[in-house]
Amino acid sequence: MSWVLVMPIAVPFLTAVVAFLARSYPAGRWISLAGSVLTLIASAVLMAAVLDEGVIAAQMSNWDAPFGITLVADYLSAVMVVITAITGLATAIYALGEIPEETEALGFYALFQTLIAGVTGAFLTGDLFNLYVWFEVMLIASFSLLVIGGGKERLDAGIKYVALNLVSTLIFLSGIGLLYGITGTLNMADMRDAVANAENQGLVTVLAMMFMVGFGVKAAVFPLFFWLPASYHTPYFAISAVFAGLLTKVGVYALMRMFTLVFVGDVGFTHEILIWVSLLTMFTGVIGAAAQTDFRKILSFHIISQIGYMTLGLALFTPLALMGGVFYLVHHIIVKANLFFVAGLAKQYAGHTDLNRIGGLYKSAPLLAALFIIPAFSLAGFPPLSGFWAKYLIVKAALELNMWFVTFVSLLVGLLTIYSMTKIWGMAFWKPHPDGIDPTPDRAPPQVTRAMIVPIAGLALMTIIIGFYPEPFVQFAETAATQLLDPTDYVTTVLGVQP
Amino acid sequence: MEALTAIVIGGLTAASVYLMLARNFMRFLFGLVLLSNAANLTIFASGRMTKGHPALVPYGEDAPLGVVGNALPQALVLTAIVIGFGLLAFTLALAFEGYRRMKSVDTDEMRFAEPKEDTTK
Numbered sequence: 001m002s003w004v005l006v007m008p009i010a011v012p013f014l015t016a017v018v019a020f021l022a023r024s025y026p027a028g029r030w031i032s033l034a035g036s037v038l039t040l041i042a043s044a045v046l047m048a049a050v051l052d053e054g055v056i057a058a059q060m061s062n063w064d065a066p067f068g069i070t071l072v073a074d075y076l077s078a079v080m081v082v083i084t085a086i087t088g089l090a091t092a093i094y095a096l097g098e099i100p101e102e103t104e105a106l107g108f109y110a111l112f113q114t115l116i117a118g119v120t121g122a123f124l125t126g127d128l129f130n131l132y133v134w135f136e137v138m139l140i141a142s143f144s145l146l147v148i149g150g151g152k153e154r155l156d157a158g159i160k161y162v163a164l165n166l167v168s169t170l171i172f173l174s175g176i177g178l179l180y181g182i183t184g185t186l187n188m189a190d191m192r193d194a195v196a197n198a199e200n201q202g203l204v205t206v207l208a209m210m211f212m213v214g215f216g217v218k219a220a221v222f223p224l225f226f227w228l229p230a231s232y233h234t235p236y237f238a239i240s241a242v243f244a245g246l247l248t249k250v251g252v253y254a255l256m257r258m259f260t261l262v263f264v265g266d267v268g269f270t271h272e273i274l275i276w277v278s279l280l281t282m283f284t285g286v287i288g289a290a291a292q293t294d295f296r297k298i299l300s301f302h303i304i305s306q307i308g309y310m311t312l313g314l315a316l317f318t319p320l321a322l323m324g325g326v327f328y329l330v331h332h333i334i335v336k337a338n339l340f341f342v343a344g345l346a347k348q349y350a351g352h353t354d355l356n357r358i359g360g361l362y363k364s365a366p367l368l369a370a371l372f373i374i375p376a377f378s379l380a381g382f383p384p385l386s387g388f389w390a391k392y393l394i395v396k397a398a399l400e401l402n403m404w405f406v407t408f409v410s411l412l413v414g415l416l417t418i419y420s421m422t423k424i425w426g427m428a429f430w431k432p433h434p435d436g437i438d439p440t441p442d443r444a445p446p447q448v449t450r451a452m453i454v455p456i457a458g459l460a461l462m463t464i465i466i467g468f469y470p471e472p473f474v475q476f477a478e479t480a481a482t483q484l485l486d487p488t489d490y491v492t493t494v495l496g497v498q499p
Numbered sequence: 500m501e502a503l504t505a506i507v508i509g510g511l512t513a514a515s516v517y518l519m520l521a522r523n524f525m526r527f528l529f530g531l532v533l534l535s536n537a538a539n540l541t542i543f544a545s546g547r548m549t550k551g552h553p554a555l556v557p558y559g560e561d562a563p564l565g566v567v568g569n570a571l572p573q574a575l576v577l578t579a580i581v582i583g584f585g586l587l588a589f590t591l592a593l594a595f596e597g598y599r600r601m602k603s604v605d606t607d608e609m610r611f612a613e614p615k616e617d618t619t620k
Contacts, residue, residue: 181545
């Protein structure tokens with residue numbers, strides 16, 4: 001069984017090694033592409049196994065849990081791994097068009113594949129310290145990817161991103177140490193009982209807050225998000241798309257895992273804080289976006305705003321809300337990565353990302369305009385696109401709890417999201433180009449356009465499919481939420497015994 | 500021993516927070532180093548400090564004899580030190596390159612990715 005769980009991590013790592021050796025040759029990019037295809041296949045195999053058996057676990061080197069490192073996949077982990085592989089493949093294709101040769105020669109594809117391996121590892125591990133190690137793998141790759149290519153802007157962004165992320169990692173690390181001190185275990189499934197039986201429940205709550213801060217910085221929730229709008233608009237578009245899609249979601253995933261599996265002793269306190277944090281995240285994010293006029297800066301602030309919906313799903317802590325949260329995670333990764341892809345192609349055509357300096361894209365590139373509309377309106381929650389169902393589930397969960405204020409904020413933020421999306425639409429697509437020229441697709445070489453439009457169209461198609469046939473996805477999210485709220489299966493599968 | 504370690508950790512953390520509040524990025528980095536050491540000591544201390552023997556199995560035995568120290572936190576700390584070392588090396592290189600390009604280590608002057616603050620008010 002164990003190879004099913006290992007392959008989605010091992011394949012990108014091996015690809016990274018081979019791609020690094022071939023970095024100076026054109027073969028490097030095709031190796032990366034082939035590796036991403038193989039990763040997707042490995043993830044699909046994992047998904048099939050999880051759908052078949054519910055929860056699967058493997059003990060590394062045959063050290064039995066809770067002593068060894070466990071890899072474990074339940075519905076949530078499996079879907080995150082698959083969506084990571086999909087984003088990875090889309091980015092690998094997109095990078096063919098965008099990344100210049102000198103950046104490739106610096107080892108771009110090796111770093112990119114390492115990033116994917118780190119993200120996948122974080123989703124699959126069942127060991128807290130191992131989670132820290134995956135975070136670091138992911139971080140070091142992301143640091144390098146952010147500054148690769150150089151330039152003042154990127155270095156400035158990189159320094160701020162690195163500094164804040166390292167502080168959060170150290171908080172997380174101290175939290176792990178102290179939690180180990182209380183429970184004597186690092187295995188997350190084993191920790192559940194150990195934490196529940198701990199003598200000093202007050203200390204457990206303090207540690208829960210440490211983890212909330214540590215993961216909160218990664219997830220970019222209010223008031224810990226300042227590194228995100230300072231950095232996400234600077235790297236290559238392929239990179240900012242994969243960051244926007246995946247990195248903050250690792251933080252959200254870690255929050256969801258720890259606050260459903262381990263820290264459930266004082267839900268009234270911890271999850272109440274999460275509700276307020278989520279609402280403020282949603283609101284500040286969307287207001288921040290309204291003040292921006294740069295394509296990518298608007299999108300960056302919207303990441304923050306949307307993260308709030310996901311953590312809200314966790315914070316409300318009902319089956320329906322968590323189901324909405326899981327659905328939102330998946331929907332958001334597809335849509336947000338796609339919007340950054342669109343921004344990149346728009347820059348190729350129109351020459352800039354500042355909305356005041358571009359325009360006329362609707363007339364000259366109607367296909368791109370159509371492909372922008374889909375993720376943009378899905379993000380804003382228009383039916384029948386995927387974002388509508390995601391928001392619908394969260395709002396319904398809030399209504400069922402009679403939380404009128406929460407419902408009001410969720411709907412208001414949705415409305416303000418429409419404002420930002422129509423702003424991009426109006427300024428980049430409808431308004432004539434301020435220089436009086438028509439941004440023509442001819443400005444980009446045809447192979448560049450082809451490499452960039454394929455992933456955009458693919459992800460847009462997925463948005464539409466989820467929108468029109470939400471049934472299987474919603475059912476999947478429902479099972480994932482059930483597993484999160486009642487992790488008996490998870491615990492027994494990892495530990496191999498009845499608790 | 501625990502009390503002394505706790506005071507050391509507290510001192511390190513306080514010094515690191517003080518350094519990290521500085522505008523100078525190099526001071527921030529030194530603060531980060533101290534904080535990472537404080538985190539490592541925390542892990543070490545939370546594994547319980549025992550006056551024991553090293554967790555080694557003597558020749559010809561199946562298990563270590565007598566009371567041995569907890570080996571797991573040491574392994575964790577070792578991992579954390581190695582990772583921290585690598586990240587710090589990267590960050591120093593990044594800071595140096597940043598200084599070379601931006602001609603400053605003052606975070607108030609590093610405003611190339613973000614809009615400059617309005618200082619006229």
